[in-house]
Amino acid sequence: MSSLNRRVLLGAAGLALAGAPGASAVAKTAEAPPPSPAPKDVTRTLARYVVSARYEDLPEAVRKEATRTFLNWVGVAVGGSHHETLDVAVAALQPFSGPPQAGLFGRPERFDIMNAAFLNGVSSHIFDYDDTHLKTVIHPAGPVASAILAYAAMKPVSGAEFLNALVLGIEAECRIGNAVYPNHYDVGWHITGTAGVFGAAAAAGRLMGLTEQQMVYALGLAASQPVGLRESFGSMNKSFNPGRAASNGLFAAILAAKGYTSSDGMIEAKRGWANTVSTKQDYREITEGLGTRYETLLNTYKPFACGIVMHPTIDAAIQIRDQERISPDRIARVDLKVHPLVLELTGKTAPKSGLEGKFSIYHAAAVAFVEGAGGEKQFSDRAVADPAVVALRQKIVPVVTPGIAAAQVDMTVTLDDGRTVHRFIEHAIGSVETPMTDAQLERKFSDLAEGILPDARTREVMGMCRSLRDLPDAGAVLRAGALA
Known part of the structure; x- marks a missing residue:
């Protein structure tokens, strides 16, 4: 898929000129076009949109997709709620928590909204099973939904208000991500955290009723809190990033609501966020098509x-x-023709834990052949240590191959009798072109909630997610999904 290509060939025209006869002289004598003026009011334009966009103006398709996003996010947050990562985080933070304002999916503990936003954000990302904006590999819901659901648990908001804020937060973080991707990501930033904080601040600020100037401040305070490095992948630290983006964004909106100031151009200024964290800045991605391109x-x-x-x-x-x-x-051998990013991100040959298995193309291929699935159970400590999986992953041979996009794979399986079987995947299930159906999303939710929520409660929470727009109190979803 072209939108997934991580490397872009730049300067082709300049290289052609340099190779032509007399190119050097032409380059020296020709007048270079004047540099484009620094953009103005990028932060303010985005802030103005966030505080003014109404739920009534959202196209039905956008409302539907936001509802699916929320359903998926609640499911993965419930599913991750009893992982060791969350147990450690809950134990570490509980002695320092403020008033019990909001619950946690799948657990009985209650925290102040800042810590609840962080912990639900961590829980939703533990299994790397959350939603993905493929243009930027941002996981949009984690930072945004975690922040605003914690807020809604303290101060009731309608489902329609909540859904509108969720969309606005996703638009803010993904547009800002578009503006700096892929350079920002390639240098090592975990873009879900660094861009997600803007989405959390925008969405929370919208529910708080911030003015345009206060929203400018909220986005500016968010810009001062980039969090997340790709070096953390494969450890508990990775799920820290969207959780911290959620609490940081909520923190920014709370301060801005009281008049805590920031620069008016924190996204686009010379020493602002985009110029500091990336060598690429395309501000049109942030400001163009607001309210028409989603x-x-x-x-x-x-x-x-x-x-x-x-x-x-x-x-x-x-x-x-x-x-x-x-x-x-x-199976004697499995040959994979892959994009460079596959080995860059998932090149662990001998993972020792379920978390490491999520970053091993060798384990992913082997466990899929052995167990016929790729869910949370297939990326557990148990699955990584399974002798059949360990033996097969030594027969997986990925090779970076020109012409293979990051969304594709060319697989050839050689059997012990010499026969071969071939598959080329252009658009995997779950992509924009081959999306999961509503029924598949609900099965995923049920599988994740199994053993955590009673079956009747699982059905109740899914029903609330499906009818989110009609709920008088969106915070009821969190209360239903927490344990007494």
């Missing part, structure tokens, strides 16, 4: 609980396993 419509949902670049491989492996009825012990 990044929310490009959100996708993972059928597999791992990094998105491994999804084509898992999809291909499951197809071959199920359609060809191939037993894993008959």
